[in-house]
Structures are given as structure tokens and as C-alpha cells.
Amino acid sequence: MSTQKLKEIINKVLPDVETVICWQEGFDKLNVTPIFITSPEQVDKVVWNAACAQNLASYLPAQKKKVGVVVKGCDSRTIVQYMQEGLIDRNNVVIIGMPCKGIISKKKVQKAINNEPVEEITYTDDSIKVKTPSGEKTIAIKDVCPSKCTSCQYPTPVISDQLAADAIQSDKPADSVYADVAELEGKTLEERWAYFAKEFDKCIRCYACRNACPMCVCQDSCIAETRDPHWVTQKLNFDEKLMFHMIHALHLAGRCVECGECERVCPMEIPVAKLKKKINKEMKELFDYTPGVNPEDKPPMFVFNVDEAKIKEHKL
Amino acid sequence: MSEVKGKELRIVGFLCNWCSYGGADTAGVGRFKQPTDLRIIRVPCSGRVDPMFVVRALITGADGVLVSGCHPRDCHYSDGNFYARRRLEMLKRLLPFLGIDDKRFHYTWVSASEGARWQQVVTDFTTRLHALGPMQNK
Numbered sequence: 001m002s003t004q005k006l007k008e009i010i011n012k013v014l015p016d017v018e019t020v021i022c023w024q025e026g027f028d029k030l031n032v033t034p035i036f037i038t039s040p041e042q043v044d045k046v047v048w049n050a051a052c053a054q055n056l057a058s059y060l061p062a063q064k065k066k067v068g069v070v071v072k073g074c075d076s077r078t079i080v081q082y083m084q085e086g087l088i089d090r091n092n093v094v095i096i097g098m099p100c101k102g103i104i105s106k107k108k109v110q111k112a113i114n115n116e117p118v119e120e121i122t123y124t125d126d127s128i129k130v131k132t133p134s135g136e137k138t139i140a141i142k143d144v145c146p147s148k149c150t151s152c153q154y155p156t157p158v159i160s161d162q163l164a165a166d167a168i169q170s171d172k173p174a175d176s177v178y179a180d181v182a183e184l185e186g187k188t189l190e191e192r193w194a195y196f197a198k199e200f201d202k203c204i205r206c207y208a209c210r211n212a213c214p215m216c217v218c219q220d221s222c223i224a225e226t227r228d229p230h231w232v233t234q235k236l237n238f239d240e241k242l243m244f245h246m247i248h249a250l251h252l253a254g255r256c257v258e259c260g261e262c263e264r265v266c267p268m269e270i271p272v273a274k275l276k277k278k279i280n281k282e283m284k285e286l287f288d289y290t291p292g293v294n295p296e297d298k299p300p301m302f303v304f305n306v307d308e309a310k311i312k313e314h315k316l
Numbered sequence: 317m318s319e320v321k322g323k324e325l326r327i328v329g330f331l332c333n334w335c336s337y338g339g340a341d342t343a344g345v346g347r348f349k350q351p352t353d354l355r356i357i358r359v360p361c362s363g364r365v366d367p368m369f370v371v372r373a374l375i376t377g378a379d380g381v382l383v384s385g386c387h388p389r390d391c392h393y394s395d396g397n398f399y400a401r402r403r404l405e406m407l408k409r410l411l412p413f414l415g416i417d418d419k420r421f422h423y424t425w426v427s428a429s430e431g432a433r434w435q436q437v438v439t440d441f442t443t444r445l446h447a448l449g450p451m452q453n454k
Contacts, residue, residue, distance in 0.1 A: 185413065193415025193453055231368070239375050246371045253367075253406050275410065301406070304398035306389065310404045312321045315424060316440035 003048045004163040006070065006098065008059070010043050010161045013068045013094050020068035021059055023052040029121040030106055030130075034059070048164075049123035050104045050141050055259045058214035061087045068094040070164075072103070074148060076157030077257040077292025078214040083159075084297055087217060094210030101125060101141070102152070105264065108144040109286075113137060137230045148260040151176035158293055177258075178281045181274065196242075202268040203241040209262035209272045210248060215255045223247060248274035254283045254300040257292035286310045325349040325379040325445050329356045330365045330439075332397075335386035338428030340438075348435040351442040354382065361385065362398025362423075365406040370421055374411075380445040384437065390427060397425070416453060419444055 010020050014037065024035035024045040032051045037043060048070075056069050057078035071079065079095060082088040113132050118129035129138045142150070153174060156167040184192055207224065210216045223231045224244050232243050248262075256276035263273050283289045287310075288298040331337040337358050343350060359365055362385025370381045383404060385397040404423040412418045422441055426434050 019416065189412060189415055189417060192413065196414055231372070243372065243375055249369060249410070250367050251373070275414065278413045279406060279410055282406060287403065301402060302400055304395065306398065310399060312425070314408070316422060316437065316444060
């Protein structure tokens with residue numbers, strides 16, 4: 001239904017743009033992969049289902065010509081953030097919005113089916129039916145969705161030229177977004193250090209989180225790899241791992257749109273987004289700013305007020 | 317993470333050239349007694365202080381980090397310390413979440429004429445860090 005509508009919209013948009021970025025089926029039914037559509041024959045390859053996890057907006061800053069892009073609600077915030085930071089020209093992007101009720105995490109599905117090979121998957125609105133050599137299993141999407149979906153506030157894109165389905169309202173409470181951060185805040189300093197030390201020690205510094213991050217726009221100039229300045233060395237120790245994650249978190253201060261790509265691609269299942277969410281929570285409190293919602297806003301670290309209402313001087 | 321054995325701690329101070337460095341100089345010229353734990357790095361402006369300077373210092377062996385610049389509205393470059401204030405406040409709130417005591421990091425404003433205030437800041441910050449002891453996180 002909505003896949004049909006999506007294809008119709010892409011066919012309509014295609015003549016005006018260089019390419020339309022969408023999802024197609026991957027090497028098996030559990031995987032989808034991006035496709036850059038340039039001719040009408042390719043439109044038939046388009047898929048839309050709960051496996052469409054990739055944030056396609058990430059491709060936009062590198063595009064030179066006018067392009068179309070299909071985005072979910074969470075992905076659309078990336079586009080708004082790009083606009084705030086002047087990284088894309090809104091006139092050169094046709095945004096096709098895809099209201100979304102939640103996607104699946106590939107890793108969680110694989111765990112649920114004991115890593116058996118997937119023969120067939122049928123996607124419905126709120127569940128998936130997976131066929132493996134040992135039989136069929138129906139799994140509710142809410143049981144295998146990434147954590148961002150459990151507190152999704154923007155199921156309908158915040159910005160779009162075309163909507164491929166009816167808009168959906170969020171049914172999740174607003175305070176659930178930072179529930180995981182609040183839970184950690186409730187622990188003691190030592191417990192938090194132990195938690196992050198354990199998690200970041202798993203890091204193999206593959207930098208997949210950085211490569212997948214839509215807001216990591218430094219490309220080849222990323223200071224995690226430059227020799228001058230030499231911020232992190234190639235030593236394989238915890239200090240360097242921690243330093244890398246601090247670079248990632250601090251460079252995303254007040255910019256992270258919480259699309260969850262970093263956690264999706266992490267091969268070690270590190271909760272990479274935790275530090276960024278904590279900063280976002282503080283930005284909300286200090287400057288009443290939420291990244292990627294209003295194109296007219298300015299990211300809080302780009303601007304200042306002479307008299308900061310909420311920053312109090314610290315006493316010794 | 318602390319690299320220093322014995323009773324002295326390793327404290328890194330990032331001081332802006334125009335106010336705080338001058339303030340520290342004034343304190344020196346006035347022969348105010350100060351603890352010797354602080355190692356000063358002169359930067360052009362507190363706006364030059366990337367929060368990663370602080371993180372890198374704490375990760376690689378500092379027990380505490382002090383950042384000091386011109387008072388708000390007095391910045392030599394007119395608005396460097398306004399940006400610094402937002403960044404450093406963000407860091408101040410992030411560090412305890414990571415499990416590093418935010419008492420180990422302090423940012424403040426000292427002008428070139430405030431030699432006595434500089435002495436107070438250094439003494440109080442060093443006293444606070446001695447109460448915390450060397451950095452244990454490792």
C-alpha cells in the first residue's frame with residue numbers, strides 16, 4: 001500500500017532530480033540497502049518495510065545536484081539539522097517523508113531466531129513473520145526494535161515535500177526519551193565510571209559509529225585520524241578508546257539528532273549514543289533546544305547570550 | 317590516572333593571555349603565596365580552550381583542570397569567553413555523567429588586576445583537589 005504510493009511519488013519526482021535515494025532489498029530478506037535511483041526502471045526495486053533502518057539523509061551534504069531522498073521521521077531531523085548548520089541547500093532537496101511505526105534491529109531479530117539463516121520474512125504493520133529452516137516465528141516489532149523507537153517522538157517527518165502515507169502521532173510520553181540517561185544519573189559516580197569503562201573498553205576503534213553518523217561531516221579531516229594535530233594515537237589501550245568517544249560526543253554537542261545510526265552499526269554493541277543523549281538533555285535544560293526540529297533554530301554551541309539565564313557561576 | 321607520586325598533584329591551568337595570565341602575573345609580582353601544584357598553559361583566549369583540552373588532560377594524567385579567562389563582557393576579542401562559557405558548562409555537566417568528579421574541573425573569570433583573586437582561586441582549587449586526592453579512575 002504505502003510502498004505503492006512511495007513508488008508513485010518517486011516516479012513523479014524523478015524527472016526533476018538527479019537521483020532519488022531510497023532503500024532496496026539487500027542480500028537477504030532481513031537486510032535492505034540504499035539505492036540511488038536514476039531511471040524509472042529502477043523504481044520497481046524500491047522497498048519499504050520495517051527493515052529500512054539506514055538514515056539516507058546522511059548522503060545529502062555530499063550531493064552536488066538536486067536530489068530526492070526518502071526519510072523516516074527520525075531521519076528527517078538530520079535534514080533539519082543540516083539546514084540549521086548550512087550544510088545543504090533546501091532548494092536542492094526533495095524530501096519524501098515516510099511515516100514510520102518502528103523499525104527492527106537486525107541484531108535483535110537474529111538473537112530472537114538463534115542466528116539461523118533467514119529464508120523468508122513477511123512484514124506487517126506491527127509484526128514480522130520470519131521463516132527459518134527450523135520453522136516459522138512471528139515476532140512483534142516492538143520486541144525487536146532499536147531503543148530509539150521505544151521513545152520515538154517524531155514518527156512523521158518534521159519536514160517533507162511529499163508524504164507517502166498518512167501522518168502518525170507519537171503515542172510515547174515525551175519524558176521517555178531520556179529515561180535511560182536519567183536511570184544512569186541515578187547511580188553513583190563510581191558505578192557510572194564502571195559502566196562506561198566496561199562499555200568503552202569493548203571498543204575496537206573501527207570508527208563505524210563515526211562513519212555512519214550523519215552529523216560527522218568532517219570527512220577525511222576527522223581529528224581521530226589526522227597526525228597533525230595528533231589527538232589519538234594508535235595505541236590499543238583504554239585511554240585512546242575513551243578519547244575517541246569523547247571526541248565524537250563533544251563534536252556532536254547540541255547537534256546529535258538521535259537517529260541511532262552509531263548504535264546500529266557498532267559491531268561491539270556499545271551504547272555509543274548515551275553520552276550524546278546526556279548532552280542533548282542538558283542542552284534542552286540550559287537552552288531549551290532540541291536538535292533537528294526547527295530549521296530556524298541555531299545550534300547552541302554556535303551562538304551565545306551575553307547574559308545566560310541558566311548558567312550560574314561555579315563557586316570553589 | 318594521576319601521574320604524580322608524593323604530596324603534590326598535577327593540575328593543569330588554561331589561562332587566557334589578556335586577563336587571567338596577567339592576573340597570575342600580578343599575583344606573582346605582588347609576591348602572593350600560592351600552591352605550586354598548578355602548571356599553567358597560556359592560551360590566546362578562553363574561547364581557544366576546546367573542551368577536549370580538558371578531557372585530554374584528565375585522561376593523560378592530570379588530577380584537575382582549571383580554565384580561566386576574562387570576565388564576561390571584558391574579553392579582549394569581545395565574545396570569546398561567551399562561547400567558552402557555553403562549552404565549558406556543557407563539559408562540566410558531562411564529566412560527572414561519565415564518572416569523573418566534576419570537582420576536578422573548574423572554570424572561572426579572573427582579570428589582570430585581580431592578583432588577590434587569582435591567589436584565592438588557585439589556593440581554593442588546589443585545596444579542593446587535595447581533599448579529593450589523586451585521580452583514581454583507571
